[in-house]
Amino acid sequence: MTICYFTATGNCLYVAKSIGGKLLSIPQLMKTEQFEITDKAVGIVCPCYAVEMPMMVREFIAKAKIQTDYFFFIYTYGSGYGEAFCHAKLAAEEAGLDLAYINAVKMVDNYLPGFEMQEQIRTLPQKDVDGQIKKICSDISARKQVDITVTDTNRQQMEMYSNMLAGPILKRTTAQKYVIDDTCIRCGICAKVCPADNITVGDQVVFSDHCEVCYACLHNCPMNALHIVPEQSSARFRNEHVELKDIIEANQ
Numbered sequence: 001m002t003i004c005y006f007t008a009t010g011n012c013l014y015v016a017k018s019i020g021g022k023l024l025s026i027p028q029l030m031k032t033e034q035f036e037i038t039d040k041a042v043g044i045v046c047p048c049y050a051v052e053m054p055m056m057v058r059e060f061i062a063k064a065k066i067q068t069d070y071f072f073f074i075y076t077y078g079s080g081y082g083e084a085f086c087h088a089k090l091a092a093e094e095a096g097l098d099l100a101y102i103n104a105v106k107m108v109d110n111y112l113p114g115f116e117m118q119e120q121i122r123t124l125p126q127k128d129v130d131g132q133i134k135k136i137c138s139d140i141s142a143r144k145q146v147d148i149t150v151t152d153t154n155r156q157q158m159e160m161y162s163n164m165l166a167g168p169i170l171k172r173t174t175a176q177k178y179v180i181d182d183t184c185i186r187c188g189i190c191a192k193v194c195p196a197d198n199i200t201v202g203d204q205v206v207f208s209d210h211c212e213v214c215y216a217c218l219h220n221c222p223m224n225a226l227h228i229v230p231e232q233s234s235a236r237f238r239n240e241h242v243e244l245k246d247i248i249e250a251n252q
């Protein structure tokens, strides 16, 4: 089994590792242009962004040449995923892939403009993350099939959410609105965790115009010097089973 994953704060890396198999980082596959993936089972594990998927994951699926008998898709999310399953189904279909199984794991919501991280972490045990993952692992082992039909109503909802959420939130220029405070020591970690190579650190931290809006830079800054306005939380988050070096290794 091969799992292609995208992660900013470690939730997806934890889920991908828990499912097992060979793990491939989507940012690295994109950078090295490795698109041919062949295995008995191939899965995507990625966060839900604005009730869709990260822009880079969508692009990866369109470019990848995946050959498998069992293609599955797992989102991690924090509060709600709207029509995200339909987005996965359509992205797979457009790439000529039959989506055999899809599911989602509810975890900490790392969306800083909407959620307070300490509260998210405090209430995490109620989500029984390991119980959710166990169920998914057993479904995948049994090669369970889940049929997603995209109806006209789904399409209308997708368009509505897209105008309301994805349009305003998932913009490649978003990083230009990030604020760097004077605690920044220009250690360069923001650049190392950025999956899009969007940050350059010299005398100053400079953001380019191809941000993935994943917030890896904001959450993994050791000085907590990076901010988005508005943010509901001065606290930051990284999955408790994942270390900074793992995020760097995944995204550098």
Ligand SMILES: Cc1cc2nc3c(=O)[nH]c(=O)nc-3n(C[C@H](O)[C@H](O)[C@H](O)COP(=O)(O)O)c2cc1C
Pocket (backbone or CB within 6 Å): 006, 007, 008, 009, 010, 011, 012, 013, 046, 047, 048, 049, 050, 051, 052, 076, 077, 078, 079, 080, 081, 107, 108, 109, 110, 111, 112, 169, 213, 214, 215, 239
């Ligand atoms: C820009 C952005 C948009 C998000 N949109 C949603 C969303 O629509 N629904 C949701 O439940 N969680 C949303 N989240 C939360 C993430 O999906 C969730 O925290 C995920 O587990 C993070 O995975 P990671 O730790 O592997 O990066 C969003 C996060 C970001 C950064």
